[in-house]
Amino acid sequence: MGIEKIRVSIGSAQKLGLTEKKIQDMVTTCYLMTYIPAKCMANCGFCPQSRSSKSSLDKLSRISWPIFPLKEVLTKLKYLLPSKKFKRICIQTLNYPENFNDLIELVPKLKESTSSPISAAIPPMEKEQLRRLKSVGTERVAISLDAATPSIFKEIKGEGVNGPYKWEDHNDLLLKARDIFTDWKVSTHLIIGLGETQREMVKRIEKLRKLKIIPGLFAFMPVKGTKLENMKRPNIITFRKIQLARYLLIVQNKAIENITFNQKGEIIHFNMNDNTLWNIIDQNEAFMTTGCPGCNRPYYTSSPLGPVYNFPRKLTKREKEEIYNQLKSYIKL
Numbered sequence: 001m002g003i004e005k006i007r008v009s010i011g012s013a014q015k016l017g018l019t020e021k022k023i024q025d026m027v028t029t030c031y032l033m034t035y036i037p038a039k040c041m042a043n044c045g046f047c048p049q050s051r052s053s054k055s056s057l058d059k060l061s062r063i064s065w066p067i068f069p070l071k072e073v074l075t076k077l078k079y080l081l082p083s084k085k086f087k088r089i090c091i092q093t094l095n096y097p098e099n100f101n102d103l104i105e106l107v108p109k110l111k112e113s114t115s116s117p118i119s120a121a122i123p124p125m126e127k128e129q130l131r132r133l134k135s136v137g138t139e140r141v142a143i144s145l146d147a148a149t150p151s152i153f154k155e156i157k158g159e160g161v162n163g164p165y166k167w168e169d170h171n172d173l174l175l176k177a178r179d180i181f182t183d184w185k186v187s188t189h190l191i192i193g194l195g196e197t198q199r200e201m202v203k204r205i206e207k208l209r210k211l212k213i214i215p216g217l218f219a220f221m222p223v224k225g226t227k228l229e230n231m232k233r234p235n236i237i238t239f240r241k242i243q244l245a246r247y248l249l250i251v252q253n254k255a256i257e258n259i260t261f262n263q264k265g266e267i268i269h270f271n272m273n274d275n276t277l278w279n280i281i282d283q284n285e286a287f288m289t290t291g292c293p294g295c296n297r298p299y300y301t302s303s304p305l306g307p308v309y310n311f312p313r314k315l316t317k318r319e320k321e322e323i324y325n326q327l328k329s330y331i332k333l
C-alpha cells in the first residue's frame with residue numbers, strides 16, 4: 001500500500017505552508033520523521049519516542065512533529081518557491097521493523113519532489129541496507145552515539161534502560177557507514193550533559209575527527225515523561241567550551257594539545273589570545289548548529305527564551321559579546 005503519512009517538524013511544516021503556526025527562525029533543513037502509530041522499539045533515557053516514555057508521541061526532543069499526508073508534503077516540496085528552498089532534507093527514523101523499507105520507498109519519492117540533498121538519521125542497520133540507502137539517493141546518514149563514553153551509552157541507551165543498543169555495534173556501524181558514504185559524509189549526534197566530563201566529550205570529538213565522521217553537538221534537554229526528565233540542562237559555559245573545542249578540532253584541524261584540562265576533566269584554557277577568540281566568535285560558525293551541512297535545527301534543544309545553545313542563525317553583536325565574556329577567562333597564550 002505504501003507510506004501514506006509522515007511527521008513533519010513544526011518549523012518545517014510552517015515553511016512548507018502546511019501550518020499557520022509561526023516560529024522565530026526559519027529552518028534551513030526540512031525535518032521529516034517516518035510515521036508509525038507506536039513508539040520506538042529502543043528505550044533511550046532522554047527520548048520522548050522511546051518505548052517506555054510517557055511523553056506525547058508527537059514529540060522528538062522539545063519539538064512537536066504533527067502528522068500530514070505524504071502526498072501533500074511531496075506536493076508542497078515540489079512547488080516550494082526557489083527562495084524558500086531547503087538546504088537539506090533530513091529523515092529521522094525510529095527503530096521499528098519496517099524502517100528500512102519505509103526509507104527505501106521515501107527517499108526516491110522525495111528526490112522526485114526536490115533537488116535538496118537528503119540525510120537519514122537512522123538506528124543501526126545492516127551494511128547491505130546502508131548500500132541500498134545510498135543507491136536510492138541518500139546523500140548522508142547519521143547514526144547517533146549520543147553518549148561520549150561507553151559507560152554512559154550503556155546506562156542511557158543500552159542495558160541500563162533495557163535498550164537494544166551496544167556501544168561496539170554503533171561504532172562498528174559508523175565505520176561501515178563511513179566506508180560506504182565516504183569520509184565526512186557520516187554524522188553522529190553527541191549530547192552534552194549526560195554526565196560526561198568536558199575532557200571525555202572533547203576526546204570523543206577528537207576520535208571522530210580521526211575517523212572522518214562529523215560530530216553534531218546537542219544540549220541535553222529534559223523532556224517530561226522520559227526517564228531523564230529530572231536531570232538538569234548542561235551549564236551554558238560548559239556547552240560554549242565544547243563548541244569552541246569542536247571548532248578548533250574539526251574546522252580548524254588544530255591539535256588537541258591546544259586545550260588544557262584540569263584534574264576534574266574541565267577545560268581550563270584554550271591556547272589562543274583575545275584577538276583569535278574574538279575572530280572565531282565573529283565568524284559565527286563555532287556557535288551555530290553543527291552536523292550535516294545546512295542543518296540548523298532551530299530550538300530543537302533550546303527554548304526561544306534562551307539560553308540558546310546552538311544558534312540556528314548568525315549571532316547578533318550582543319550575543320557575540322556575551323559569548324566573548326563567557327569564554328575570555330578560558331584563554332591563555
Ligand code: SF4
Nearest residue numbers: 090121142291292295
Ligand atoms: S545533523 Fe541535522 S540533518 Fe544531519 S542527520 Fe542530524 S538532524 Fe539530520
